Amino acid sequence: MKNCQQIAALASAYADGELSGVEWAELRMHLWLCPPCRKYVEQIELTREVLEKLPTDEVPQEVQSELLGRFKQWVADGAPAEDDPFDE
Amino acid sequence: MARTDKELVEALRAGDESAFAAVVSRHHDGLLRLARRMLPAAGVAEEVVQETWMAVLRGLARFEGRSSLKTWIYRILVNRARTRARREGRVLPFSAMGQEDDQPFEPERFDASGHWKEPPTDWDDSPQGMLMRKEVKAAILEAIETIPPRQAVVLRMRDLEGLSSEEVCNILEISETNQRVLLHRARHKVRTVLEHYLAGDSAP
Incomplete structure (x- = not known):
């Protein structure tokens, strides 16, 4: 049987649906019996939701213009391609 | 309405500046903040993200849509960061x-x-x-x-x-x-x- 500390360590995997059947069932049972762990899992879910909604900053104007300049250059050069973009 | 990946990629290939501006504004901040955690030395993350954008353009012809455009861009960023770290005789934190x-x-x-x-x-x-x-x-x-x-x-x-x-x-x-x-x-x-x-x- 897992204790609260071991259950809490699996809270994200549980919330993301990434646990195996046996672990999932054990967590489920523990949460049913243990209000503090239940609250912890709920708060991890809320935290994930806040992070998903966290707005990004706007791109500074000078960076936008610089990148757009490079894009125009790339177009003007006839949109050159490279075999493998993942490597240099 | 937001354009799909396929529409965006086609627009980029056709040289559509508004499509490029849209992709940059959607991902640049996230890419930069991620790169800064991998490459903390001043200015390096900025350079690698710039390189990433150019690699994205040059690689567009090979984008097949097997992953989302976003995932593909992040993969390019991490690979560039890895190459950069290696060149400087370091490794990314993940090793x-x-x-x-x-x-x-x-x-x-x-x-x-x-x-x-x-x-x-x-x-x-x-x-x-x-x-x-x-x-x-x-x-x-x-x-x-x-x-x-x-x-x-x-x-x-x-x-x-x-x-x-x-x-x-x-x-x-x-x-x-x-x-x-x-x-x-x-x-x-x-x-x-x-x-x-x-x-x-x-x-x-």
Whole structure:
């Protein structure tokens, strides 16, 4: 049987649906019996939701213009391609 | 309406500046913040993100839509960052995985038998409400800047960018278990920040 500390360590995997059947069932049972762990899992879910909604900053104007300049250059050069973009 | 990946890629290939501006404004900030955690030396992350954008353009002809455009761009960024670190005789934080991952989870919150010493307290706000509060938003961002880099990189890719666990493991070349531990430790720390602001009486 897992204790609260071991259950809490699996809270994200549980919330993301990434646990195996046996672990999932054990967590489920523990949460049913243990209000503090239940609250912890709920708060991890809320935290994930806040992070998903966290707005990004706007791109500074000078960076936008610089990148757009490079894009125009790339177009003007006839949109050159490279075999493998993942490597240099 | 937002354009699909396919439409965006076609527009980029056709030289559509508004499509490029849209892709940059959607991803540049996230790419840069991620790159800064992998390459902390001043100015290096900025250079690598610039290189990434050029690699994206030059690689567009080979984009097949097997992953989302976003995942594909992040894969290019991480590979560029890896190449850059190698060139400077360093490695990205991910090659040194594993030391902290075996330790017990948050020992100060639990007693010796693993029961809660300080159980979680009720929160008095919704996610939307939390993000409306400037100081909460700033504290979350600061937490993501200050947690260990490996945790921050996984958290950004999973929760802020919405990449799947499989994609993140694949791009970072880490195991599922490692990824899970890093993600949870990161979320736990952000949760602790939220707790500080939301647990009723504890005004900061």
